[in-house]
Amino acid sequence: MAEAWDQQQERSNTVMLRLILWIARSLGRPVARLLLFPIVGYFLLTGGSAKKASRDFLRRALNREPRWLDHAKHFHTFASVMLDRMLILSGNKMKLDMQMNQPPEVATAMRSGRGCLLLLAHLGSFEVLRARAVSETDLRIRILMDMASNRMFSTLIQQLDPVFAKSVIDASQRGPTLVLALKEALAEDAVVGTMADRVRDDERAVSVEFLGGTAQLPAGPWILASALNVPVILAFSLYRGGNHYDVQFELVSEKIELPRSSREQALQNYAQRYADCMAHYAKQAPYNWFNFYDYWTKTP
Structure with missing residues (x-):
């Protein structure tokens, strides 16, 4: 059986990440990016399960058998995004070229x-x-x-950006405590972001068609949105190389409705729409896919 994403051992460590960050802040982002090449080479040689996951995804997204260069570009894109993430967390004022594709209805819902x-x-x-x-x-x-499931990243944000760390809503707290924290954030007109592409073993899942196979997505975000009675927006920030990012927004609905008589079908429809949108942008920017584990189920 494939290892679940939340059970995989993190192959980086905070010491190495902080060293690269120090180089980036001291000598500049271009110098730090040069160090990404040997790091990518190391993962190409030793990252067996990650390379297998990369091959499985790229085969679907590219509609061909991926070559060695495709895997290298895949891992290099991931490393580049991680470097920028650390620089942003550390308060670095680097200039990023962000193309914001935000339809009017999205801007209205956000405000x-x-x-x-x-x-x-x-x-x-x-x-x-x-x-x-x-x-x-x-x-x-x-x-x-x-x-609790993002231990290394949690440690990094607490060290690099304590203010941001305090603003994170910890999803490991369950039940009324979590709902209350979310309601307080929404009452302040906040945009609450959450990942909706990974499902935990103990979490309710919805089966969707994704890039020619069957994948499992969490039902929680849609149930949560229905309970909170707030608009739902999809967002994908795609790295285009250099310092360029292409940010895509799409409004799903001003209100998520899960009628009791057709609750399962409504959940299926919302999750499938998210999967279709994710597939669209994954094909546009295939090297931006960072789920390095067995993503597809073997049987529907």
């Missing part, structure tokens, strides 16, 4: 006074969205994150 739920994915970098929000003082972004 409706009700708050909204922003569904993200491990496709590109959600961190650049927060960087943009910092520059737009009228837009607040709070991140819903399971701090």
